[in-house]
Every structure is written in structure tokens, then in C-alpha cells.
Amino acid sequence: MSPETTMRPLKDFKLNVSANTGFQKVFFSVRCLQEECDTAALLSVEIAMSKSDLEIENAVSSLVERLERQERSFYSMDCSMHGMMKTGVVDD
Numbered sequence: 001m002s003p004e005t006t007m008r009p010l011k012d013f014k015l016n017v018s019a020n021t022g023f024q025k026v027f028f029s030v031r032c033l034q035e036e037c038d039t040a041a042l043l044s045v046e047i048a049m050s051k052s053d054l055e056i057e058n059a060v061s062s063l064v065e066r067l068e069r070q071e072r073s074f075y076s077m078d079c080s081m082h083g084m085m086k087t088g089v090v091d092d
Contacts (some may be wrong), residue, residue, distance in 0.1 A: 007043065009027070025044045026047065067085060
């Protein structure tokens with residue numbers, strides 16, 4: 001991962017919400033840098049359990065790129081959007 005990332009892996013986080021059986025989700029967290037906001041987001045990628053170690057190694061840069069795009073998307077939102085993420089409410 002790039003040195004600028006603030007993502008942290010969630011090693012023991014188990015959440016099976018994938019509609020894809022046979023896939024393993026890997027989770028990371030990011031947190032808004034504004035003290036008054038402090039919203040956290042859960043980022044993830046899925047890896048097919050049928051993939052070999054070599055296939056996974058070959059895909060790592062693509063997976064990291066996808067995670068970093070998710071992180072940039074989160075940071076590009078303002079804190080009011082983060083607040084809506086917390087409550088699940090979207091103003092019309």
C-alpha cells in the first residue's frame with residue numbers, strides 16, 4: 001500500500017455478508033481525519049477461495065489499487081455526507 005494510506009487491516013473481523021459463497025472478504029478501516037466528525041468506514045475486497053497463492057500474489061496490486069480508490073472516495077466526501085452514512089439518512 002502507498003505510504004499515504006491510513007487504512008488499517010481488521011484481522012479478526014468476521015462478517016459474512018457476501019452474496020458470493022466461496023469468497024473470502026478481507027476488511028480494512030479508515031477514519032475521517034476531522035476531529036469533529038471521526039466517522040469510520042469499512043472497506044473490503046473479496047478473494048475467491050479457489051484462487052491459488054500465485055493467482056492471489058499476481059492480483060495483489062489490483063486489490064490494493066481498489067482499496068485505495070475506496071479510501072480516496074471516502075476522504076473526498078465532506079463530513080455532512082459522513083454524518084448521513086452514520087445515520088443512514090439521506091436528505092432529499
